[in-house]
Amino acid sequence: MEELLNLFGQTIKDARIAAGMTQDALAEQVGVTTRYIMAIENENKHPRMPVLLKIIRTLKISADTIFYPEIQHTNREKEQLLHMIQMCDEKEIKIAAATVKALLDAR
Structure with missing residues (x-):
């Protein structure tokens, strides 16, 4: 479980980059600050469920990408x-x- 939590920020960052989005654009669409997205991606910050859902939907990724990163997408x-x-x-x-x-x- 600890490894999954440690991979979380990198998974979000990879998905954001693959979607061609900047941290600013993702933050704006999700309704959080750019600093908050930076904290998720780089400082092991784990968002609350409503924010996580918005991130998943904004990046148009499967929740499996986050919860089962060992499955290669x-x-x-x-x-x-x-x-x-x-x-x-x-x-x-x-x-x-x-x-x-x-x-x-x-x-």
Whole structure:
């Protein structure tokens, strides 16, 4: 558990950089100060759950990225696609499934 807590800040920093965001931009979107984001990334600060949820949603990452860092998330585009699908309603999922099926059939 201690190792997981120690990796937390680096995990957030890596996800932020992969998303092409600055600390300022992340802080603004999450509703905290840039100093707070810096403390999370560099000083082992652990945010309260509401802030953590906003960070996860803002960075469009899976909670698994934070809670199970040992699982390698090597393909960020697939992870983002799965996140977007989870946000879809039933009609949108049917459209996405048909689109993916058409892409695979065209191979």
